[in-house]
Amino acid sequence: MEGTMQDFPLMVTSILDFAERWHGEQEVISREVDGETTVSNYRELARSARLTSLALRALGVRPGDCIGTMAWNTVRHMHCWYGIAGSGAVCHTLNPRLFVKDLEYIINHAQDKIIFLDAPLAAIAQQFLPNTPSVQTFIVLTSSSKMPKIEAKPGTTGRPKGVAYTHRSQFLHCMQLGTSNALSMGMHSTVLMIVPMFHANAWGHVFGAPMYGCRLVLPGPDLSGKTVCALMHEHNVTVAAGVPTVFGDLLLHLEKSGRKLPRSLTHINVGGSAMPTSMMQTYERLGIHAVHAWGMTELSPMGTMCVLKPYMQNWSEERKTAVKSKQGIPGIFTDLRIVDDKGKELPRDGKHMGELQAKGAHTTKSYLKVDKPAVDAEGWFSTGDVATIDEHGYMQITDRSKDVIKSGGEWISSIEIENMATAHPQVAEAAVVAMPHEKWGERPLLVVVAKRKGAVSKEAILEHLKGKLAKWWTPDEVVFVDELPHTATGKISKLQLRQQFKKSEAASQGRSKL
Amino acid sequence: MEGTMQDFPLMVTSILDFAERWHGEQEVISREVDGETTVSNYRELARSARLTSLALRALGVRPGDCIGTMAWNTVRHMHCWYGIAGSGAVCHTLNPRLFVKDLEYIINHAQDKIIFLDAPLAAIAQQFLPNTPSVQTFIVLTSSSKMPKIEAKPGTTGRPKGVAYTHRSQFLHCMQLGTSNALSMGMHSTVLMIVPMFHANAWGHVFGAPMYGCRLVLPGPDLSGKTVCALMHEHNVTVAAGVPTVFGDLLLHLEKSGRKLPRSLTHINVGGSAMPTSMMQTYERLGIHAVHAWGMTELSPMGTMCVLKPYMQNWSEERKTAVKSKQGIPGIFTDLRIVDDKGKELPRDGKHMGELQAKGAHTTKSYLKVDKPAVDAEGWFSTGDVATIDEHGYMQITDRSKDVIKSGGEWISSIEIENMATAHPQVAEAAVVAMPHEKWGERPLLVVVAKRKGAVSKEAILEHLKGKLAKWWTPDEVVFVDELPHTATGKISKLQLRQQFKKSEAASQGRSKL
Structure with missing residues (x-):
């Protein structure tokens, strides 16, 4: 025995x-x-x-x-x-x-x-x-x-799983x-x-x-x-x-x-x-x-927690804040990776953006009453998020995969542009959505709610973004609205925004700066 | 699905x-x-x-x-x-x-x-x-x-499992x-x-x-x-x-x-x-x-750890030390209980002594190449230790079950008597073993190694114990030896001690004080 x-x-x-x-x-x-x-x-x-x-x-x-x-x-x-x-x-x-x-x-x-x-x-x-x-x-x-x-x-409108x-x-x-x-x-x-x-x-x-x-x-x-x-x-x-x-x-x-x-x-x-x-x-x-x-x-739901590693304690406040703003590293029961379109794992350099996949003891294998697995052949679950992972293992969400903008074959993070735009003192809320583009595939459109109507101009916003973003990430167009559409759980409905702007943007492609 | x-x-x-x-x-x-x-x-x-x-x-x-x-x-x-x-x-x-x-x-x-x-x-x-x-x-x-x-x-002398x-x-x-x-x-x-x-x-x-x-x-x-x-x-x-x-x-x-x-x-x-x-x-x-x-x-091997509960922080130092000297409370994967001779769970009052049993995710179910389970029908593993559990859940080992002294149907903790005896400034080492007794079944014998030969008398030891132990726990006899027998892992061999003293003690039963 x-x-x-x-x-x-x-x-x-x-x-x-x-x-x-x-x-x-x-x-x-x-x-x-x-x-x-x-x-x-x-x-x-x-x-x-x-x-x-x-x-x-x-x-x-x-x-x-x-x-x-x-x-x-x-x-x-x-x-x-x-x-x-x-x-x-x-x-x-x-x-x-x-x-x-x-x-x-x-x-x-x-x-x-x-x-x-x-x-x-x-x-x-x-x-x-x-x-x-x-x-x-x-x-x-x-x-x-x-x-x-x-x-x-x-x-019923939505069909939650x-x-x-x-x-x-x-x-x-x-x-x-x-x-x-x-x-x-x-x-x-x-x-x-x-x-x-x-x-x-x-x-x-x-x-x-x-x-x-x-x-x-x-x-x-x-x-x-x-x-x-x-x-x-x-x-x-x-x-x-x-x-x-x-x-x-x-x-x-x-x-x-x-x-x-x-x-x-x-x-x-x-x-x-x-x-x-x-x-x-x-x-x-x-x-x-x-x-x-x-x-x-x-x-x-917990995939990562963001606590600084001990060797980061001596870093500058700015550098520490940059790490703390990330989503963190996984616990023992979760593994994460980012992959490209072909499912190939991407480098962990804090720069490569890829679809975030998860695996582990508390990750879903299949949804209730759905007749196919929620994971690929290797057991990876696709989160629907786009992320980077840096050389220290810290993961940062840069987008939902359906919201990411693919311009000239490269990904642009809508979240990063939004963060930059809302840092402008006169901007109350901002959203970036992809607009179809003949040459580049997609280009970012920035939709802004100003704190007071007319308090800020398109030019002022673009000036504010200058130097903070790669030139090709900079939105071609800034549109002001009175309010943004929100979902039932309080998130900005980018789906609705995209539908709303598709026609007008298609008509304005001639103004593209790139 | x-x-x-x-x-x-x-x-x-x-x-x-x-x-x-x-x-x-x-x-x-x-x-x-x-x-x-x-x-x-x-x-x-x-x-x-x-x-x-x-x-x-x-x-x-x-x-x-x-x-x-x-x-x-x-x-x-x-x-x-x-x-x-x-x-x-x-x-x-x-x-x-x-x-x-x-x-x-x-x-x-x-x-x-x-x-x-x-x-x-x-x-x-x-x-x-x-x-x-x-x-x-x-x-x-x-x-x-x-x-x-x-x-x-x-x-081969021992047969470890x-x-x-x-x-x-x-x-x-x-x-x-x-x-x-x-x-x-x-x-x-x-x-x-x-x-x-x-x-x-x-x-x-x-x-x-x-x-x-x-x-x-x-x-x-x-x-x-x-x-x-x-x-x-x-x-x-x-x-x-x-x-x-x-x-x-x-x-x-x-x-x-x-x-x-x-x-x-x-x-x-x-x-x-x-x-x-x-x-x-x-x-x-x-x-x-x-x-x-x-x-x-x-x-x-970890069954318990001893960390004070938050409401104990305001207790007196003496009371806190008493808790810290115990073996502690179990972690999430272990359950413990103390039972009497019939396997009935004993109260958790810090007084009742019983055999300690364990159950859990990292407790043995059966030994290697031993053809019977190491647990009882309910899945409890008998540790071979005798312990108390207090009303706060803190477990304290009072003996190995083979070393406990059963006098008049009640258990006496050899460890507690040994702790009291070694607190005497002239005692280097002490061991308490059970000696057979016609009337009480067993009685404790205290075996002492003095720091210097002749530095302390039997009477001085008994005087030192007075008031610190229940009268019926007090050893009937104190014997001085030059050294105690030890096992290969450095523990006192009570088995050898018992064999050594069985004859002499049997002969001296007339001197029993109870």
């Missing part, structure tokens, strides 16, 4: 079992949807999660069934995640900010049987309920006295959070989980916090700078995770109110989109490490 | 692949067996490991073959570990301090085909070689000019090292790996250091306080791992030489046996966190 080691399936439920046994007294503080604060701990959380599992089984839930949750970050939502996992079912988070038609599509695609719901979101549920026949039961996360009335009344995580992928993914190369989350930490549990898996914090015995603060629905600041002070938060918008609001609140951040705060984990360099510098000046994370739903 | 995540087998070889790609420039500093220092990095280490794999395959090594290593901590030994793993073979470390007869048994039991060997250990190899017919090849880790001559000339780790168990085990609840090892760390690679898997540091991109310092064969201190200064070591003996030597060196430890040093990882409280306090006074780790070969 060969000697061997024990079986130990990597189940997310065993994370909470562990926290219950060895960090049972650690606090879980939750700001509920009615604004009241509750304080419990991992021992109680584990007990409630088990009761939730039992209740789900009593409702006829079977392993593999999909159970939806549409809720803010509260301890009740935590009960649902662990309770659903413990019942053997699949937890399916729903973003209440999506259009109702999208929610209907998503719920029908997953065939959700039951949906857990925060009371204030009942009005949304009421709208999609008539068109989601798989949903047999709603469970409202509230006390009986606050139960809302939900009545169904009779009633579903990513199904495994217990193993989630378990391994969240281990990143406690490592000292990333956020150093541990039992000495108090973690404010601002990133919503319906947004890209809350970046693994739901599992990472109990795994490392962290004190956890759940903010509920109010993510305003004022409330976030108050929560940080009240509970001596040491690390907070959220998108740049939230941290921008927080800075505005500090400016307006004259308040300061608590001295306990040492790290912020920033993802969702890149934090503007100036905002990052402001946080650094306040003595707070702003750690850029990059990822996507398909990567569970 | 159900959506799913990528396959990513947890192979230790992928740890070095990762370090090569993302921390390739990180230094690996090695003090070779001839005293010279070499500096390489993870990129070069990965390359050499691949060459080693190729060489092994060329030598006819097949997956599953056992390859021995008998070597000190050097970068060449690292090449062997990763090279053997990469060839699909099993790496089998040999402790050069064992008796030749034991080495013969171990090598024959594993059927080692090839043995990697440090040149200065050739004399040992020469002794066991005639009796280890499975060994076809020796590979000496040296340059050609320093090659020793090895000639075979023609030529073999533990075979899996890639998965090793991968998960070493993840503990980078978490901020343990040693916070990361790319900012410089790790001095004093614990030998042939001793309980070097506590996972061989895999943990590259996994987290740590700078690594390998000390070679000289582990004296002087050399350890010099290495710490020379390379700005931040964390060192070793047994209490090494750290005791280091303190003696500081005392004698008047040197100080470098300011870079923040943590020491102490295992193998418990560090005396006074030594721990000395390190704490020097501003260095002494982190107690407990484990055993069967646990890969």
Whole structure:
């Protein structure tokens, strides 16, 4: 008989079992949807999660069934995640900010049987309920006295793909959070989980916090700078995770109110989109490490974190800032590479731009109910991002591959031009899209929203860009608009912009400068 | 088709692949067996490991073959570990301090085909070689000019059991090292790996250091306080791992030489046996966190680490020291419990003593070539230690189960009595063993080595113990000896002591005080 080691399936439920046994007294503080604060701990959380599992089984839930949750970050939502996992079912988070038609599509695609719901979101549920026949039961996360009335009344543009995580992928993914190369989350930490549990898996914090015995603060629905600041002070938060918008609001609140951040705060984990360099510098000046994370739903989501390597500590501030603005290096369970059109790996010199591909223990292999693999023959998943990787291993996103501009066979980064343009003091927002061009294939068009109408001219913008960009990267045309089109999740809709400008630009090709 | 995540087998070889790609420039500093220092990095280490794999395959090594290593901590030994793993073979470390007869048994039991060997250990190899017919090849880790001559000339007490780790168990085990609840090892760390690679898997540091991109310092064969201190200064070591003996030597060196430890040093990882409280306090006074780790070969080996929980920070120094002297709480991949004679779990109150059992991803399930499982029906592995677990989850070893004294149906901790006895200023060493007793079953016998012969009396020892131990724990008899018998690994042989005193004690039962 060969000697061997024990079986130990990597189940997310065993994370909470562990926290219950060895960090049972650690606090879980939750700001509920009615604004009241509750304080419990991992021992109680584990007990409630088990009761939730039992209740789900009593409702006829079977392993593999999909159970939806549409809720803010509260301890009740935590009960649902662990309770659903413990019942053997699949937890399916729903973003209440999506259009109702999208929610209907998503719920029908997953065939959700039951949906857990925060009371204030009942009005949304009421709208999609008539068109989601798989949903047999709603469970409202509230006390009986606050139960809302939900009545169904009779009633798709996007086709989002579903990513199904495994217990193993989630378990391994969240281990990143406690490592000292990333956020150093541990039992000495108090973690404010601002990133919503319906947004890209809350970046693994739901599992990472109990795994490392962290004190956890759940903010509920109010993510305003004022409330976030108050929560940080009240509970001596040491690390907070959220998108740049939230941290921008927080800075505005500090400016307006004259308040300061608590001295306990040492790290912020920033993802969702890149934090503007100036905002990052402001946080650094306040003595707070702003750690850029990059990822996507398909990567569970964390693919990279940006922490300086030790030999960079002696670099100039400017050079350090340049590294910190990048998306960072991957953790142990992820490998990354950039490839050209033919799938050939490109050099890691910080200059070559290529499609970013990922591989690893928490990267998607195939989408839910899609009948072909999401990876190539070698197992690489194409992220749809265009990036560089420098000689130190730091990856930087330069574009979405559908937004990159291919001019004369070379790629131009729309993001880099946008960053340069928004650095102009009179520019509120800017977007660069590719316009078809007979000679060069594509050329960049810069679309600008000025802070005040007429405050800046095309010539002033081009003068501002001069010397900052390679000549052939410089946009041929600058167009001013009153506002840019945005998607439901707040990103600039470049698709809509391209359609809008295709005709006018085609007509103006004669003005091309190259 | 159900959506799913990528396959990513947890192979230790992928740890070095990762370090090569993302921390390739990180230094690996090695003090070779001839005293010279070499500096390489993870990129070069990965390359050499691949060459080693190729060489092994060329030598006819097949997956599953056992390859021995008998070597000190050097970068060449690292090449062997990763090279053997990469060839699909099993790496089998040999402790050069064992008796030749034991080495013969171990090598024959594993059927080692090839043995990697440090040149200065050739004399040992020469002794066991005639009796280890499975060994076809020796590979000496040296340059050609320093090659020793090895000639075979023609030529078992213990029967150690073999533990075979899996890639998965090793991968998960070493993840503990980078978490901020343990040693916070990361790319900012410089790790001095004093614990030998042939001793309980070097506590996972061989895999943990590259996994987290740590700078690594390998000390070679000289582990004296002087050399350890010099290495710490020379390379700005931040964390060192070793047994209490090494750290005791280091303190003696500081005392004698008047040197100080470098300011870079923040943590020491102490295992193998418990560090005396006074030594721990000395390190704490020097501003260095002494982190107690407990484990055993069967646990890969790390089972617990002792770091204070945040709510303990405000406790009195005395109370904190009491916690730090314990063995600590387990990491995410290990569960522990204490059970009574019938296998029933005992309360976690810091008082109940029971046999310590372990379960988890890096705990042995079965020994090599032993035809029955090493775990019970529920999957628990019995450690052979007796321990308490307190209400905060901190485990403390009170005895080896074969050394515990069972008096009147209750357990008495031999370790606790020994600690009390050695605190007497005139006691050099002390051991407590169980003596058979007609009425109580067993009673403790205290065996003492005085600092100077006749410097302390039986009455003085008993007076010293008074009030420090429960009356029924107090030894009935104190015996003075010139020296205590020790095992090959330096531990007191209680088996031999018991045999030695059985007759005399049986005759003296009339003097029992209870």
